[in-house]
Amino acid sequence: MSPYSLEVAHANAAAIDTVAFFAALADEMNANPDRFSVLGEAEMDAVLVMQSDDHDFCINLRFEGMRCDEVVEVLADVVHLADFCLEGSLSAWRAMFSDIVENGRATGMQTINALTLLGEEIKLVGSDPMGIDKFSRFNQTLQEFLDGAVVAFASTMKP
Amino acid sequence: MKVDPGTYESLPDVTPLGSALDWKWLRGAKSEWGVHPKPSPRGLTMLDIAVGEYGEVPEHPTHRSMAPRGADIDPDTVDMGYILNRKTDVWADNVRELYEEAVARQWSATRDIPWGELQELPDDIEHAMCQLCTLLTEVEMIAADLPAKWMWRMNHDFIEAKMFLCTQIMDEARHAEVFRKRALSNGGGLLVSRSSPTSLLRTIMEAKTYTQASALLHLLGEGFILDIFRMGEMISPTDVEKRMFRMAMQDEARHVAYGTMHLRYAVQQDPDVAEEIHEALDHGEQVLMDFGASPDVATALAVLLGGGVEYIEEKGFPLAFEMNRKQFTSYLARCERAGVSRLERTTVPLDFLGIDPDDIRRAGGVSLGANASAS
Ligand SMILES: [Fe+2]
Numbered sequence: 001m002s003p004y005s006l007e008v009a010h011a012n013a014a015a016i017d018t019v020a021f022f023a024a025l026a027d028e029m030n031a032n033p034d035r036f037s038v039l040g041e042a043e044m045d046a047v048l049v050m051q052s053d054d055h056d057f058c059i060n061l062r063f064e065g066m067r068c069d070e071v072v073e074v075l076a077d078v079v080h081l082a083d084f085c086l087e088g089s090l091s092a093w094r095a096m097f098s099d100i101v102e103n104g105r106a107t108g109m110q111t112i113n114a115l116t117l118l119g120e121e122i123k124l125v126g127s128d129p130m131g132i133d134k135f136s137r138f139n140q141t142l143q144e145f146l147d148g149a150v151v152a153f154a155s156t157m158k159p
Numbered sequence: 160m161k162v163d164p165g166t167y168e169s170l171p172d173v174t175p176l177g178s179a180l181d182w183k184w185l186r187g188a189k190s191e192w193g194v195h196p197k198p199s200p201r202g203l204t205m206l207d208i209a210v211g212e213y214g215e216v217p218e219h220p221t222h223r224s225m226a227p228r229g230a231d232i233d234p235d236t237v238d239m240g241y242i243l244n245r246k247t248d249v250w251a252d253n254v255r256e257l258y259e260e261a262v263a264r265q266w267s268a269t270r271d272i273p274w275g276e277l278q279e280l281p282d283d284i285e286h287a288m289c290q291l292c293t294l295l296t297e298v299e300m301i302a303a304d305l306p307a308k309w310m311w312r313m314n315h316d317f318i319e320a321k322m323f324l325c326t327q328i329m330d331e332a333r334h335a336e337v338f339r340k341r342a343l344s345n346g347g348g349l350l351v352s353r354s355s356p357t358s359l360l361r362t363i364m365e366a367k368t369y370t371q372a373s374a375l376l377h378l379l380g381e382g383f384i385l386d387i388f389r390m391g392e393m394i395s396p397t398d399v400e401k402r403m404f405r406m407a408m409q410d411e412a413r414h415v416a417y418g419t420m421h422l423r424y425a426v427q428q429d430p431d432v433a434e435e436i437h438e439a440l441d442h443g444e445q446v447l448m449d450f451g452a453s454p455d456v457a458t459a460l461a462v463l464l465g466g467g468v469e470y471i472e473e474k475g476f477p478l479a480f481e482m483n484r485k486q487f488t489s490y491l492a493r494c495e496r497a498g499v500s501r502l503e504r505t506t507v508p509l510d511f512l513g514i515d516p517d518d519i520r521r522a523g524g525v526s527l528g529a530n531a532s533a534s
């Protein structure tokens with residue numbers, strides 16, 4: 001049995017379509033400037049959309065400098081205002097975060113670049129190619145941010 | 160601090176050895192004095208100091224010297240032989256931002272790649288990765304040589320554009336370094352180099368104008384390479400290669416961002432430039448398609464995309480085709496953004512690739528996901 005199986009089970013069951021979860025990811029980033037200062041400053045507005053039967057959860061993440069300073073749930077009709085938007089089913093996002101928790105970071109086809117390049121589970125969309133290209137310009141920062149789920153899950157899972 | 164006008168009047172006119180002295184810089188140069196740019200939260204950036212006259216980039220600089228823009232410049236400065244003397248020749252509205260981003264996001268191919276985590280790979284995968292790295296090592300330096308070829312011809316008043324191109328040159332050196340290191344670090348080595356990459360590189364190098372060169376390099380060539388890096392990350396066998404491609408991808412996207420906005424600026428200021436760009440891309444697209452179809456590139460990518468030689472027919476080639484479609488979709492979308500729509504003129508076989516021009520044209524969004532549908 002994998003030593004991570006409990007955490008993975010938590011990741012699968014966790015409410016990732018919440019502001020609290022992304023606020024925990026932002027806290028993890030902001031508490032670890034060393035991890036991000038080697039990557040340098042980033043400036044981007046990214047919207048993540050998690051689609052499920054009952055509703056689409058849309059969260060806007062604003063990255064400035066070495067921080068994620070804004071975590072705001074937004075309505076589906078304003079997601080085009082972000083630089084880019086990452087859209088996928090809730091189950092696809094769960095699979096991505098489970099992989100991060102299991103391996104300590106995203107691996108194989110579960111990195112955010114791989115998922116969006118394949119585009120079957122999670123799509124990279126936007127109204128401006130320059131905004132879409134920010135996904136590439138700040139990709140390692142975004143990946144490190146998402147990889148923070150390892151810690152964010154541990155903190156949000158505590159009873 | 161205000162100084163009494165008479166304070167500097169009694170200074171000597173000659174040195175102790177008899178040479179003439181001039182205190183103009185102290186007694187009142189004509190340049191703007193007393194500027195107080197405010198540092199932004201990240202520090203004092205090039206955007207912060209673009210204040211007053213210092214922030215004004217002339218459309219047609221009057222000097223041809225290396226005198227700094229905004230200084231009190233002698234009218235008889237030496238002509239440095241610049242031939243790119245119109246702002247539209249080199250400028251992009253995002254160039255200061257991109258310079259700061261480039262400086263802030265430099266990385267080390269020695270230190271920032273976890274080389275210690277390399278793993279022994281199946282023989283075909285190691286060969287394919289080494290072949291891809293051979294190709295990338297070869298093509299990366301064109302994106303250093305090309306800016307270098309033109310930079311010394313750019314008027315010095317466009318200093319921010321030249322500074323950005325300096326960062327690009329450093330980025331490309333690091334890309335050549337990291338791919339060479341990968342090829343040599345895991346029991347493999349450099350593999351085959353043939354003429355088709357060189358034909359592409361030569362086409363870029365021989366462009367007649369800088370704007371044509373920028374269209375071929377930044378928009379077409381580097382856009383294509385950016386997508387190869389994205390592909391490389393997706394099919395990387397370990398985190399070593401994943402990080403290598405992700406870090407390179409970040410740099411490459413900056414180069415594409417400069418080129419896209421340079422072309423846009425050039426076309427906005429002088430619509431006639433569009434034809435010049437189209438002519439370069441007419442030829443460039445053909446050479447690029449030959450390059451993409453060259454046997455070493457196509458086979459190495461198919462092996463990596465398929466996950467081994469045994470899967471090339473079933474998975475490798477179909478996925479490579481899909482990636483090709485995405486590369487050209489991204490390229491055509493960037494052309495739209497640059498104001499040089501290629502949809503009516505491109506020689507890329509859109510039907511064959513399954514690219515619907517309306518999806519790219521349609522206002523409101525371009526999806527670079529699975530089916531390139533507008534969103
Ligand atoms: Fe490069």
Ligand SMILES: [Fe+2]
Nearest residue numbers: 302381411414
């Ligand atoms: Fe580049």
